[in-house]
Amino acid sequence: MTTTENQFDKTIENCKSIFVKKTIDYGTAWRVLRTISVVDQIFIKTLRIRNIQSLSERKVDDDVSSEFAGIINYGVIGLIQLRLQNPVVEELSVQEASDFYDKAVLEAKNILLNKNHDYGEAWREMSQESFVDLILMKLLRVRQILNNDGKTLISEGIDANYIDIINYAVFALILIDEGKHNA
Numbered sequence: 366m367t368t369t370e371n372q373f374d375k376t377i378e379n380c381k382s383i384f385v386k387k388t389i390d391y392g393t394a395w396r397v398l399r400t401i402s403v404v405d406q407i408f409i410k411t412l413r414i415r416n417i418q419s420l421s422e423r424k425v426d427d428d429v430s431s432e433f434a435g436i437i438n439y440g441v442i443g444l445i446q447l448r449l450q451n452p453v454v455e456e457l458s459v460q461e462a463s464d465f466y467d468k469a470v471l472e473a474k475n476i477l478l479n480k481n482h483d484y485g486e487a488w489r490e491m492s493q494e495s496f497v498d499l500i501l502m503k504l505l506r507v508r509q510i511l512n513n514d515g516k517t518l519i520s521e522g523i524d525a526n527y528i529d530i531i532n533y534a535v536f537a538l539i540l541i542d543e544g545k546h547n548a
Contacts, residue, residue, distance in 0.1 A: 370474075372539045377470050380437045381536075383464055387438075393457040394451075395442050400523060403443040405504045405508050407530060410435045411500045418494055418547075429493070430541050430548045433534045436500065440531040444469040447524050449506055473531045480532075493546040496537040503530050 398406075410432045417429055418511040445465045446452055457465070474506040481488075510516070536544055 366506060367478075368398045369486065369539075370478060372542070372543070373474055373477060373535055375514065376535050377437070377474075377543070380434045380441075381463070381466055381470070382439045384441070384466055388459050388462045392421075393455070393462050394412075396454055396455045397468070398446060398447075398456065399452045400443065401511055403439055403446060404504050404511075407436050407439045407500070408504050409441070411437070411497055411504065415494075415497050415501070418497065425456065428548050429546075430538060433537050436534040437531050440473075440527045440534065441466055441469045443527040444472070444524060444531075447527070470531075473528045476528050477532045477535070488533075489540070493537055493540065496533045500530050500533050503505070503527075503533075519520060 396404075414429050417432075445462075448469070449466070499540045506520070507523050507526050510520075510526075515523070537546060541548045
């Protein structure tokens with residue numbers, strides 16, 4: 366197993382722990398979220414990081430790391446919602462939600478490893494600001510796809526954008542953990 370794979374697993378383990386605890390606390394209330402609502406939640410978190418990056422002082426204690434973890438978890442929720450297709454008032458068990466989480470994360474991990482092989486870990490040289498900007502760009506793409514009734518001519522779909530968002534946030538958390546980026 367590569368260093369990146371180990372770091373991915375550790376990062377996801379921390380994010381999943383938060384996801385499971387929140388599922389125990391709140392149930393799967395997120396099942397009602399439509400794609401645009403998931404996108405807006407990620408958008409808010411991403412803009413918050415972007416604001417933190419430019420502010421000299423903060424009035425709320427949440428840090429960049431917790432916002433990236435939230436982006437990962439909402440990205441996973443987005444993938445789960447796409448797979449389940451119909452956002453409804455439906456309570457999933459903690460185990461069901463956890464199993465769906467694992468499937469979504471495995472899909473993201475496999476794509477990350479394949480791209481990482483081809484790109485030669487170029488992400489390790491990227492700035493945190495670039496990850497935030499790329500996540501925002503992916504969100505704007507999803508909004509455009511939704512405006513096009515979910516259709517694309519030659520581009521990837523919503524799911525591919527969620528996967529990229531998850532992986533960019535994982536990269537950011539890995540670099541924060543290594544001390545290369547600010548938390």
